[in-house]
Amino acid sequence: MSGYKSSIAFGVIGLGRFGFALAETLSDNRKEVIVLDNNESKVKQIQDKVQQAFVIDQLDKPTLEEAGIQNCGTVIVCIGEHIEASILTTLNVIELGVPRVIAKAISAEHGRVLQKIGAEVVYPERDHAVRLANSLTTPRALDFINLSNQYAISEIKLTDKLHGKAILELNFRNKFGLNIIAIVRRNKTIVEISPDLQLNTNDLIAVVGTKDSIVKFERYLIS
Incomplete structure (x- = not known):
């Protein structure tokens, strides 16, 4: 895997329903996007729409860095269902120095932890993903x-x-x-x-x- 070395607007980690819709809408708004997921099929579905799409098995800091996630201006962590992975991945992205980190939460408790480590928090379904993407592209x-x-x-x-x-x-x-x-x-x-x-x-x-x-x-x- 060879990461994206120059600056890029958005990174999306996790291609569930929310993450896929978010990455797709950002791309439709002509924004540069890098996506990461462990599901090869989902990555293949979106790889022609975004600048970089990686299949990754680990979300540790070296793997994220190799993919180039630290070069993004904004990263959205869309791993809501697996709370431990969500928190650790969000922390790793923050520690890599990404200026703005947004994380999906599935409960108030989950959201409070994400906020405490420095992330902005969303509680989305697919329609909220489209709305977030539009707000990001019209500042x-x-x-x-x-x-x-x-x-x-x-x-x-x-x-x-x-x-x-x-x-x-x-x-x-x-x-x-x-x-x-x-x-x-x-x-x-x-x-x-x-x-x-x-x-x-x-x-x-x-x-x-x-x-x-x-x-x-x-x-x-x-x-």
């Missing part, structure tokens, strides 16, 4: 709700790039391909969106549109 989105394979609703925090500009002046719908359905400003929710309403830095706007349009708008805000 300014505070909430993301799938409506279909193509459309979603997202709540986004505005930067100063749009401060003081009216919705009509921006030609928002035509320029970004999104519809604003609500604005939260200083804990007040505005649902009657007039064309002359000016946007402010740190406004939270709820938008509906295609997932591609949401991603493009996110990139525009931070460019």
Whole structure:
């Protein structure tokens, strides 16, 4: 096994239902992904979609390091059912210096242990995996709700790039391909969106549109 030596965005350890869906959705969002699992059949199913896919029998630190997991910016440990393996693997990934480690938990007690060793914790089913992947790939989105394979609703925090500009002046719908359905400003929710309403830095706007349009708008805000 020869690990991925350059930096890569995401690592997924464990290809159960959650892990497979997560890796697949990250890949569909054009993110670089490395996956590790002990099931050769599952690795073969996903290997054409991700940058690197390894069949590994051990989850000890040398094996993880050889696979290159330490080169990932974020690693998600998806071994929920085997609690001891989940905890030890999460600890090994953290000790390898990965900046962000997220771990799947199947109980509150399991989650508390994972949090104590420094991991973020999720309690997912498959739909939560898709939601997590979308939130990871749209970093300014505070909430993301799938409506279909193509459309979603997202709540986004505005930067100063749009401060003081009216919705009509921006030609928002035509320029970004999104519809604003609500604005939260200083804990007040505005649902009657007039064309002359000016946007402010740190406004939270709820938008509906295609997932591609949401991603493009996110990139525009931070460019």
